[in-house]
Amino acid sequence: MTDHTNRQFDTELEAVRSRFLQMGGLVESQIAAAVDGLANGDLELLERVVARDDEVNTYELEIDQACNHILARRQPTAGDLRMLITVVKMVTHMERAGDEAEKIAQQAKRIHEAGRRNMPAVEIWHMAASVTAMLRQALDAFARLDIQAAAQVVRQDKGVDAEWQGVIRQLVTYMIEDPRTISRSIELLFIAKALERIGDHAKNMCELVVYMVKGQDVRHTGLENIEREAASN
């Protein structure tokens, strides 16, 4: 490759990376807005989250197209190829995380439109804070090729899963004690489920970051193995 072609190739790779980080920033703000809207009953904010899911989808299509073009025209190898394949995989998870934010917003709209202001004090807010932090950290890990940070997210996901089980138990208890809370509790259950899924996607993305950096596929290999890979950085 000539120097010129090389520089252009680098520019294209950098454009994909930064586009993906922008997409991640949008999804992060979508989740935050959906959770804020749930907390404050801000219907306008919730409508905006639903409307902006289209922007998330557009990012997905554009990033995939850019990756396909680079793969077809530049025929990258080694680290560059791994980065592109990682982005192709990560973008699917990021789009799904955006979908979950939209689902939370839809569910929150229903809750507030039905005038259900008196929500059970379940651990949903804590789950929301955890998964938002995990998603941000997944993006940082990707941006900085930081597999220690990635391993941490995988560890945090265990905590979120435990919180999710706690929310289920708590909501079932509410429903049994006061069957008038059933509809409301089911709505909150779906919101908690969406948060749990976002945590999962953050974890999946971090496993892909480890692959991108180390060339080692750590999916399905357990937390200990991922932490070993991170330690041997």
Added chain:
Amino acid sequence: MTDHTNRQFDTELEAVRSRFLQMGGLVESQIAAAVDGLANGDLELLERVVARDDEVNTYELEIDQACNHILARRQPTAGDLRMLITVVKMVTHMERAGDEAEKIAQQAKRIHEAGRRNMPAVEIWHMAASVTAMLRQALDAFARLDIQAAAQVVRQDKGVDAEWQGVIRQLVTYMIEDPRTISRSIELLFIAKALERIGDHAKNMCELVVYMVKGQDVRHTGLENIEREAASN
């Protein structure tokens, strides 16, 4: 490329295709077994589904690795590149569909271990039949490059989503009428949710099949557009 390299390349592509179809066959049988186990309380069968999820995961890793190798060494273009990128994307959905089968089996185990034989007659069996058929058809569409079949699956997913909404309403009614059914109903709700997700993954895979065959990304473009692409075959 020499004839020999060409033949070897074709063999490699064919191996990826057939490995993916095998993985799909396994996931299909996992879903069927999980649903059978739920219906008949066959705990041994349910245990087997849980145990075999590892095989699904192994397929995912192997197929991704094979695709990466081909991309790195053969630098495919046009249709071959599209096929590989499609498989890289589809395999993520297939693995998730396998995860949902495992979740159904886990939930079914809990239901039967708690001796809850008297299950509400919700539309779960019909949903199960629908999504199993959709997954099989998604695999056929991939194998035969049949975008009419792919478009049909996308259409069927709307029906599954409607069934899912019906199951929620039905279970909420049960719970309100008889709060003793709350725990059991929540378990069934999660099973129905897993089935709905499998339908979604089948739909997502079919959108990717359309891309593979037509080179046109139809994700997020609506059913009408997908049917138009299929009609212009």
